[in-house]
Amino acid sequence: MRRVVSLFLPNWSTDRLRRMTGDKAPPAEAPLIVVGRDGSRRIVTAADAAATALGVRVGMPAAKAQALVAGLAVRDADPVGEAAALDRLALWILQRIAPIVAADPPDGIVIDTTGAEHLHGGELAMLDGLVGRLAMSGVAARVAIADTWGAAHALARFVAQPTAVAPRGHGANVITNLPIEALRLPRGIPAELRLLGFDRVGDVAVQPRAPLALRFGPELGRRLDAALGRSVDPIEPIRPAELTEVRRLFAEPISAAETIGRYIGKLVEALCAALEQKGQGARRLDLICQRVDSRAQAVRVGMAKPVRDVKRLTRLLCDRIETIDPGFGIEAMTLCATIAERLDARQIVTSLVEEVEPDISDLIDTLANRVGERALYRAAPVMSDVPERSVCRVPALASDSGTSWPDAWPRPARLFLHPEPVETIALLPDHPPVSFTWRGVRRRVKRADGPERVFGEWWKRDAELAAVRDYYRVEDETGERYWLFRAGDGEDPTTGSQRWFIHGIFG
Structure with a gap:
């Protein structure tokens, strides 16, 4: 089933201006508006959240807005620059989210994510x-996701806070209670519909089409049918000039x-x-199959490093x-290298003495495209004494950073994502626990080693200026070994709560 994402940028004009001007931009709390011309009138074409909260509205005369808000920052509109920036953002999303992406001017982007959500951990993620x-x-x-472009567009602008996920096969119910402005109608039509007493999408959906088409033209019916899934609303994907792609048209549709x-x-x-002519290899391939019913089916695969091997990519x-659902047939197929990087030709040297390091990138690519890039990673060390900060996830084939874990003290094979509290009996300030209760089970300590004192990283936040932890390796009567710590030095309450936690398990 087709799934479409609509990305709504409510403050696109003002956000773009702040990003462009950098340090010279007005403070985030200062109201900012963008002013353009409507004939001979200067009107507000965009207002940030601060200006909107003070009563400034789009379409208001610029002089009225300046009289209403003292210290209002005013900038001239740049529709050409905004459109170009929106296209650049669409290209950024094309490389990271899904193969079919298009700008939805003036303040949105539409994405066909059919079949791509599993690569990102699901739709909500x-x-x-x-x-x-x-x-x-x-x-x-x-941002919102729905079965149709029209429904996603409406939900993103009138429901999402900041996200909204419509159930698959949702039908018309998700938009019938939304205002008629949600239908992406040309300017002026919503106001005329309201004069006739139509306030919601559902009010228009139940009316006979002929009288509406006679008064408002065919656009109202087209928008309504597209939003309700009764007709196809194709997305024309953005394609940069430097993109490497090949296309094949078929005289007769194919489906097998x-x-x-x-x-x-x-x-x-x-x-x-x-x-090969460009000296590049593909890092991401997008296959788009155009069906005879104007619907598109897309397949995306990624590679851990640049690849130009025909058999492997095939x-x-x-x-x-x-x-791929061919429907009644596929009439065109397009294959493009959405991400391509330099790949120099190299000579394969074999040696009878030295062992050649095996290339597992093919296996990595196969697994990553089945379970998603996020599900495939390896752990890498980080320069930090705090255990939960001393490890991070990196791509499976990421180069070695040269950092290593400290070997002065052993670390558990299994480190918990978050330390879990335990109840202990221990003699303060420096003695290990005699026993501890974890997850409802009381364990008597047979052997213990420690403490290993870990200080807080004061340069990250003030709360860690005096914070310390005392870590102990303990072994219970069954031979299981655990990593416990006390928050604090056992004497000064400013160093921690003096409570005990379990942070990992050895072996």
Whole structure:
């Protein structure tokens, strides 16, 4: 089933200005508006959250807005620059989220994520990650996913806080109670509909089409049918000029898996030849199959390092053929290298003496495209004495940073994500526990070693200026070994709560 994401950027104009001007931008709490021309009038075309909270509205005369809010920051509109920036953001999303992405001017982006959500940990995780990345860049966003572009567009603007996920096969119920402005109608039509007494999408959906089409033209019916899934609303994906891609048109539509696989091999061969001319290898491939009913089916595969091997890339794509629904037939196939990096030709040298390091990148690629890139990683050390901060996740084939874990004190094989509290009997300040109760089971300590004192990282936050932990390795009567610590030095309450926690298990 098709799934479409609509990304709404409510403060796109002002967020973009703040990012462009950097340190010269008005403070985040200062109200900011963008002013453009409507004929001979200067009106507000965009207002940030601070200006909106003070009563400034889009369409208001600029002079009225300046009289209403003292100290209002005013900037001239740049529609050409905003459109170009929106296209750049769409390209960024194309490389990271899904193969079919298009700008939805003036303040949105539409993404067809059918079959791509599993690569990001599910639909909700994908939406949360997208909103979070934009927030870290200073761009406010609201995002929704639904079965149709129209429904996702409406939910993103009138429901998402900041995300909204419509159930699969939701039908018309998710938008019938939304205002008629949610239908992406041309300017002026919503106001005329309200004069006739239509306030919600459901009010218009139950009306006869002929009188509405006679008064408002065919656009109202088209928008309504697209939002309700009664007609196809195709997305024309953005394609940068430097993108390496090959395309194949068919005189007769194809649908058999064997035929699709055969043409995938031909497309991969042609794409690899084009990449070889550029001295590049593919890091991410997108296969888009255009069906005769104007719907698109997309397949995305990623590689851990640049690849230009025809057999390998063909196999990765053919492994995903079962996710392609050909419908009544596929009339065109496009294969593009969404991410390509430099790949120099190298001579393969064999030696009878030295052992050649095995190349496991093919296995990594196969697993990552089945379970998702996030599910495949390795642990790498980080320069930190605090145990939970001393490890991070890196890509499976990431290069060695040269950092290593300290070997002065042993560390448990299993380190908990969060320390768990335990009840203990211990003599303060420096003695290990005599016994401890963890998860309802009381364990008597037979042997113990410690303490190992770990100090807080005062440069990260003030609360860690005096904080310490005392770690102990303890062994119970059954031979199980645990890693416990006391929060504090056992004497001064400013160093910690003096409570005990378990942080890991040895062996």
